[in-house]
Amino acid sequence: MKQFWKKALWAALLTAAFAVTAAGCGNDTSSSSSADSTTAAESSAAAGGDTAPETNVFNYQMNDDGTVSITGYNGTDTDLNIPATLDNYVVSAIADHAFEANWDLTNVTLPNGLTEIGESAFMDCGSLTTINIPETVAQIDRAAFAGCSALTSLTLPEAVSTVLEEAFTGCASLTSLTVANPSLAYDRWGLVEGSAPLAVTITCPAGSAIETWANANGIATQPLS
Template identity: 70%
Template sequence: MKHFWKKTLWAALLTAAFALSATGCGNDSQTSSSTANSADSAAQTEESSAAPAENGGAADAADTNVFTYEMRDDGTVTITGYQGAETALDIPSTVDNYVVSAIADHAFEANWDITSVTLPSGLSEIGEGAFMDCGNLTSVTIPDTVAQIDRAAFAGCSSLASLSLPETVSTIMEEAFTGCAGLTDLTVANASLEYDSWGLVEGSEPLNVTITCPAGSAIETWAAANGISTKTLE
């Protein structure tokens, strides 16, 4: 009877020990699983926060607008400066959905990095000294919406070889081309546009430039009187 009681007690103790051991393993497994899930969640969060930079989100936002501007009374804007690194400059027709109608005074002055400029359709005015002393500027494309080129707009652009002024240009102020020693080909499409100290004659000597213009135009008459050769605009 005593032996039977001892065996029964021993079996009960073994059963309890086994149950406790199994419960402990289960808790370890759950803890391990919970830790793994937390690590996975943290990794996913880190990947998610990095995604915008990889997809060209906010990290690139600073590079989308390299032009500074000012609002005009008519709701258009004047470009006042450039903060980019392009040397062949293509100025947009709109900035932040505003139409670009003018280049401000001295906006690109002394920018020796610029080699060419394409101005946008819709532009009406090129400001005073806008491209003054851009010594490496070799070409400028002016659209047929520009009406006015202000004083010394291209003064000192010594590498500028050719320039075409569309018929819409009705005003060119003094010294617009002073110091443009490399200018050899100038087209003036407006037959009534009169020369007014643009800088094509420095001292007593004219630049070595040929002006292409309409036959009988005001600029042709002036060129003939000042020893500058002309070609008839077809």
């Protein structure tokens, strides 16, 4: 009888020990899952989630004034929103040839604070249909948009005081150009190729330098309201 009681007690103790061990394993699994979830959430927050701008795809160089110029792009976006800052530095320029021959680009939004668009910066971006020029841009360099054959319209804000030669050479689809600066004079931009002007209408202030040039070269104008 004593032997039977001892066996029964031993079996009960083993059963209890197994139950405690199983319960402990369950708690460990739950804790591990929670930690993994927190880590994933923290990683997502650190990365900014899906809405954070991806700035590490831009190459840039430092300028003497502490701003930066974008020198290249390694991303795959076709509708590209260029950030106003990179690593907390203000983006003040698009450097020469920075986006040249990027056939994937279809739309580009440039940031406020930008002051210059460099030589051939968007040259031969053959799929580019729209690009904004922010109010802060003062200079557009030689051949900046040459060969952008799909570009249909463009607005040059009043701050733009310099547009160098061949800026729009090969922009055969350009039908609408707004020039807000009354003093901005035409300088071989490429709106006249050979003996024939592009089929473009220039919207500009009455009596402006560009209106005078357009009227003398058979290019239609309309007043800037």
